[in-house]
Amino acid sequence: MQSRLKYAKGFDVYTTCTEFEATEIIEKERPDICIIELYQMENKYFIDGIKILKKARECIPDAYCLMLTFFDTPFTVIAEAHKQDAYGILRKSDEIKSFMSILTKMAYLILERQKLGLAQATDQIEHRLNNIEKFGHLLDEFLYQESVKRTLKDMLRENFIPGGEDE
Numbered sequence: 481m482q483s484r485l486k487y488a489k490g491f492d493v494y495t496t497c498t499e500f501e502a503t504e505i506i507e508k509e510r511p512d513i514c515i516i517e518l519y520q521m522e523n524k525y526f527i528d529g530i531k532i533l534k535k536a537r538e539c540i541p542d543a544y545c546l547m548l549t550f551f552d553t554p555f556t557v558i559a560e561a562h563k564q565d566a567y568g569i570l571r572k573s574d575e576i577k578s579f580m581s582i583l584t585k586m587a588y589l590i591l592e593r594q595k596l597g598l599a600q601a602t603d604q605i606e607h608r609l610n611n612i613e614k615f616g617h618l619l620d621e622f623l624y625q626e627s628v629k630r631t632l633k634d635m636l637r638e639n640f641i642p643g644g645e646d647e
Contacts, residue, residue: 491587502532510540512590513583518549518557518569530557533564542593544586548572 494509496502497520506514514536518529529547536545547561547569561569567586570579 497527499527499532502527503535506532506536506539510543512540512543513586514540514543514545515583516545516547518547518553518561530560530564533561533566537564544589546570546582546586 491513492509492511494505494511496505502516505511514533516529516532516536517527520527520529533545533547536543544567545565547566548571549569550572553569558569568582570582
């Protein structure tokens with residue numbers, strides 16, 4: 481499974497074997513999808529996936545976090561994962577198709593969110609450009625009116641004010 485993920489088109493894939501490394505990746509890379517082991521023993525060290533999930537939620541609240549487990553996970557741990565807003569919990573014994581289906585759905589949701597963000601940003605830019613254009617028209621109109629006022633004042637001074645050029 482890991483080798484399939486490493487070559488996912490359009491995604492950078494990071495792997496780690498320690499809580500410290502996982503935390504570093506989460507803080508530095510801010511991934512859109514986190515696939516986290518609930519429990520894992522690695523080189524005599526116990527890795528607590530719930531801690532990593534909490535860190536992911538703290539740093540990147542809108543990331544999709546999928547929890548994986550090898551074991552029959554106690555209900556309290558599943559409840560805590562859901563409390564921390566895990567996207568789902570999948571047993572490693574489940575078919576790879578289930579995993580890939582969930583991963584595909586998360587990737588689709590991310591792309592939709594990005595499209596929505598892009599559309600909203602485009603709307604905001606268009607709105608601001610329209611405001612700038614309106615301001616430009618108002619400024620042009622103001623300057624034109626001021627120019628007309630100055631021209632009228634000059635004409636009045638020249639033609640109707642005693643002491644002008646004709647006297």
